[in-house]
Amino acid sequence: MDAGGGEANRLLTAKEVAERLGVSAYTVKRWVKMGKLQGVWMGSQILRFESETVNRWVRLHRS
Numbered sequence: 001m002d003a004g005g006g007e008a009n010r011l012l013t014a015k016e017v018a019e020r021l022g023v024s025a026y027t028v029k030r031w032v033k034m035g036k037l038q039g040v041w042m043g044s045q046i047l048r049f050e051s052e053t054v055n056r057w058v059r060l061h062r063s
Contacts, residue, residue, distance in 0.1 A: 011040070011048040020054060 014025040017037075021028070031037040032047065037057055039047045 010051040012051055012054060014039075014047055014049070017049050017054050021058070 012020075014028045018025040018028045028037065028049075029047065032039040037049075038053050039049050042048055
């Protein structure tokens with residue numbers, strides 16, 4: 001049984017998000033800078049995305 005560490009809590013890379021959205025990692029990073037997509041900065045250069053945030057974005061923008 002999963003103790004809360006499932007897909008909903010997983011952190012994704014820009015490349016993984018790009019693959020889910022059908023765009024480039026560059027576009028994903030640009031969307032973060034523009035405020036269109038929320039990412040989590042871990043230090044000054046590491047960008048990650050909460051899986052549920054990406055899923056929610058897909059539901060809102062691909063409907």
